[in-house]
Amino acid sequence: MFDPRARARFRRNRAAVLGAGIVVFLALFALLGPLLVGSDPYTSDFVSGATPAQNPAGPSAAHWLGTDRIFRDELARLAHGARLSLVIGVAATVIASTVGAFVGIVAGYYEDTPGIRVPWAVVACACGAAALAVFGRGAPALGVLAGGALLWLFSARSARTALRSGPEVTADTALMRVVDVGLSFPFLLLVMAVGAALDRTTTTSIFVTLGLTGWLGTARILRAKTMQIKKHDYVLAARALGQSTLAILTRHVLPNVAGPLIVIATLSVAQMIVAESVLSYLGVGISPPTATWGHMLFEGQDIYQTAPWILACPAVAILLAVFGFNLLGEGLRDALDPRED
Amino acid sequence: MRSTRARTELGPRTRRGERLTCLFSVFLFSIFFGALTGCGGGLDAPLPRAHDGDETPRRGGTLHLASFGDIRGLDPAITSDGLATPVLSLLFAGLVEYDDAGKLVPALAERWEVGEGGTEYRFTLREGVRFHDGDELTAEDVKRSVERALSPSTPNPNASFYEKIAGYENYTEKKLPHLDGVRVLGRYVVAFTLAEPDATFLPALALTSLRPVCKSGGERFTDGWHPCGAGPFKLLPGGWEHGRSVTVVRHEGYFRPGRPYLDAVTWTYGMGIVTQRFKLESGEVDALQDFSQADIVRFQSDPRWKPFGTFAPERTVYGQAMNVEMAPFDNVEIRRAVAAAIDRDHFRMVSPARTRTAYQVLPPSVPGYREDLPGRQRYDVAAALEHMRRAGYPYDPATGRGGYPNVIPYYAYKAGMTEYTAQLMKQDLAKIGLQIEIRILSFPTWSALTRRRGKAAFSEGSWQMDFPDASDFFEPLFSGKAINDEDTSNNAFYKNARVDALLANAHRELDPKARAAMYDEANTIVCDEAPWAFTHGVRWYVVWQPYVRGYKTHPILNQHVVDVWLDRESERRAAGAPGGARSGLGRALGSLIGAGAWR
Numbered sequence: 029m030f031d032p033r034a035r036a037r038f039r040r041n042r043a044a045v046l047g048a049g050i051v052v053f054l055a056l057f058a059l060l061g062p063l064l065v066g067s068d069p070y071t072s073d074f075v076s077g078a079t080p081a082q083n084p085a086g087p088s089a090a091h092w093l094g095t096d097r098i099f100r101d102e103l104a105r106l107a108h109g110a111r112l113s114l115v116i117g118v119a120a121t122v123i124a125s126t127v128g129a130f131v132g133i134v135a136g137y138y139e140d141t142p143g144i145r146v147p148w149a150v151v152a153c154a155c156g157a158a159a160l161a162v163f164g165r166g167a168p169a170l171g172v173l174a175g176g177a178l179l180w181l182f183s184a185r186s187a188r189t190a191l192r193s194g195p196e197v198t199a200d201t202a203l204m205r206v207v208d209v210g211l212s213f214p215f216l217l218l219v220m221a222v223g224a225a226l227d228r229t230t231t232t233s234i235f236v237t238l239g240l241t242g243w244l245g246t247a248r249i250l251r252a253k254t255m256q257i258k259k260h261d262y263v264l265a266a267r268a269l270g271q272s273t274l275a276i277l278t279r280h281v282l283p284n285v286a287g288p289l290i291v292i293a294t295l296s297v298a299q300m301i302v303a304e305s306v307l308s309y310l311g312v313g314i315s316p317p318t319a320t321w322g323h324m325l326f327e328g329q330d331i332y333q334t335a336p337w338i339l340a341c342p343a344v345a346i347l348l349a350v351f352g353f354n355l356l357g358e359g360l361r362d363a364l365d366p367r368e369d
Numbered sequence: 370m371r372s373t374r375a376r377t378e379l380g381p382r383t384r385r386g387e388r389l390t391c392l393f394s395v396f397l398f399s400i401f402f403g404a405l406t407g408c409g410g411g412l413d414a415p416l417p418r419a420h421d422g423d424e425t426p427r428r429g430g431t432l433h434l435a436s437f438g439d440i441r442g443l444d445p446a447i448t449s450d451g452l453a454t455p456v457l458s459l460l461f462a463g464l465v466e467y468d469d470a471g472k473l474v475p476a477l478a479e480r481w482e483v484g485e486g487g488t489e490y491r492f493t494l495r496e497g498v499r500f501h502d503g504d505e506l507t508a509e510d511v512k513r514s515v516e517r518a519l520s521p522s523t524p525n526p527n528a529s530f531y532e533k534i535a536g537y538e539n540y541t542e543k544k545l546p547h548l549d550g551v552r553v554l555g556r557y558v559v560a561f562t563l564a565e566p567d568a569t570f571l572p573a574l575a576l577t578s579l580r581p582v583c584k585s586g587g588e589r590f591t592d593g594w595h596p597c598g599a600g601p602f603k604l605l606p607g608g609w610e611h612g613r614s615v616t617v618v619r620h621e622g623y624f625r626p627g628r629p630y631l632d633a634v635t636w637t638y639g640m641g642i643v644t645q646r647f648k649l650e651s652g653e654v655d656a657l658q659d660f661s662q663a664d665i666v667r668f669q670s671d672p673r674w675k676p677f678g679t680f681a682p683e684r685t686v687y688g689q690a691m692n693v694e695m696a697p698f699d700n701v702e703i704r705r706a707v708a709a710a711i712d713r714d715h716f717r718m719v720s721p722a723r724t725r726t727a728y729q730v731l732p733p734s735v736p737g738y739r740e741d742l743p744g745r746q747r748y749d750v751a752a753a754l755e756h757m758r759r760a761g762y763p764y765d766p767a768t769g770r771g772g773y774p775n776v777i778p779y780y781a782y783k784a785g786m787t788e789y790t791a792q793l794m795k796q797d798l799a800k801i802g803l804q805i806e807i808r809i810l811s812f813p814t815w816s817a818l819t820r821r822r823g824k825a826a827f828s829e830g831s832w833q834m835d836f837p838d839a840s841d842f843f844e845p846l847f848s849g850k851a852i853n854d855e856d857t858s859n860n861a862f863y864k865n866a867r868v869d870a871l872l873a874n875a876h877r878e879l880d881p882k883a884r885a886a887m888y889d890e891a892n893t894i895v896c897d898e899a900p901w902a903f904t905h906g907v908r909w910y911v912v913w914q915p916y917v918r919g920y921k922t923h924p925i926l927n928q929h930v931v932d933v934w935l936d937r938e939s940e941r942r943a944a945g946a947p948g949g950a951r952s953g954l955g956r957a958l959g960s961l962i963g964a965g966a967w968r
Contacts, residue, residue, distance in 0.1 A: 334663035
């Protein structure tokens, strides 16, 4: 996917190499750390993990990074937290990138195609259904929506133009309005609301929530990129030769938006790690005793003067992860930009 | 140049995400360096009094208090949680109240007489007592408020305290429109007739439940009523910002001349304990009782602060409540296994300075407590495994085979020790083949859920003493009469005919020795049948700024501030946080770690 010039540009960028190194280190730490650290992250050590004053023990041979608030090995929890943070960051990014790429490419490709005229009455039904859904009236909302669909069918067959009048809606318009609405919500607030609404939060529910709320920016960028690409001669030629839309999108458009997509995804991993940490810190993330960096941060804050390592370890880990992924993302952005030469 | 162009391609979401990442990084940096600068850091000096040596109380000022939790209501008829009670006791005055020594004294009632046989209490009210709305308090108001609080439509968690009032059953079962046992004998005279002698009637009357409310409170409890009583402080419209704070202001018509001294009292809720500590040091919070273990030690060992801090008498019992109506705790052997499997000494290690281990219903400060209670719960893993076997779920710790097959949800809230004790208990229960899944909720959600029938099989239970009598623990927590569907205080839904009979007999028994024997037997039964695994008790450590005068702990009440007055240099308050031992940078970093902005 990367041509030799891009690889050379990446290698010349020391910051990018450092970022890649940090990411590889974290990946290895997440992968091998829990196996290499002998201690169980979920078992308290009341003997060597506590001081005579019954405070958490500091770094020692038994516990390299000390113990936490209830005397569990800090390093073991950090390693398990790394695994969880990276899994959530990567999985949420995969979901966000997939959805965002699909929406962006489809919207961009169909941007100038004629749309469907939607009668005003149907628009009113859709708005009503949305309002009902917001207030938790699911069944009436579906009923109103079904009524709107019937009304649409009826108006299409009606000879009266007044019934058929309404805005013209293209795939691009519809999808981008969804993106606009999504972008108008503060990201973390949206994620917190979903998290709070779930009876119990698991790793899966967290990364699905983050993924399904994090694709909007990706869609907007890829739409713009697709609109540029579809005007290139090779795409026009493919269309003239009768290639199917699917083939054009997968063979010509997708490979050409892959560069920006990778850059966005890399930066997005850092954001997802931060988002997960914030959720855990605020108490709407994964419940204890699961080790997450955000929750470790929370647990350390009220005894940071007695046991600063409990706070400092996850703080440094999050900093390192965000720093690494950001450097890597910026490095990729510069490396994949042909104008860099 | 290239960077600028490249960045303009990123959408608003990505840019926003970068900003968020950047902000969080700053937060983490501050945590990291704050942790380093804070290592071993001392406390700021206490703020001085303006008139040291002069003990003449001065009027004015607002006392600022804080809590990590939040309150659910301010209607005395339906509210009994420990956080709301200090506010309720300022808004609503009672016929009788406790003095500083914990002795019952007349309050709204000028005096009372007890009739022969101990079944009639006649109260003569003070004349000219004004409610917050200006109306005069009369005997009719007392009767209306009692009927309102005990009405069958009122979800009063304390209602069972008053079942000895004559006609209680007829009234609560809607057979009669009024409560026969409360009679108006004149404009200022009201009599309570009891069906039988009740050793706890007066202490129960001192609770906030039956305290007179303004006529706007109506005949029946309704949602949305603006709290209005005859207490020393009143709540103005907008004084309660739900989820944030409550501010009460002085009631000029309060019946005690010259009291209260303060203009207002403000409680801020949902404030993290570290933030609270920083705000105490800066003088933004004037007194504190939510502490981390490390901070208790720090305040106790600092000679400048030591005179202004003390432990309140221990009035609490904490345990793990097992809903006996829900699986698997409908099986008494499982409950016994849980009670035997929990190592209380490890619980204590979470906050050793203020925690004691508990193995029975009563805390040591309650008359009748016996350290050597026969049949009290104890930590014994072998016994716990035996109970699991008897329950039909044998477990082999060596192989990890067996045990209860389903995961049990355990409900906790995100504050204080609960989150940590839950994790310790999870480790202990895993050793006998019980797996629990901890679910963390906000305190109000947790409180509502665990008091509702059929919702929570396993959760933390706690009780703080309302009055110094064993009945105050047994009856709300373990009597069948305390069970109701929506807002029960018996959150284990435990009912035992023998225990109910013992509690009823002890309630009417006036001989202290005979009562103690009955409570001992009830205690032993409850410990054996284990609707709760009793685990620990917590005593509050209270610290106040020196300029907070008259602040002291009370043998029974929590945060009792009617006699408090402020002696603070006004210019210091106006200038905000004064300089202290820590640098401005250290304070700023510390404040960030306190995470006020993030919570």
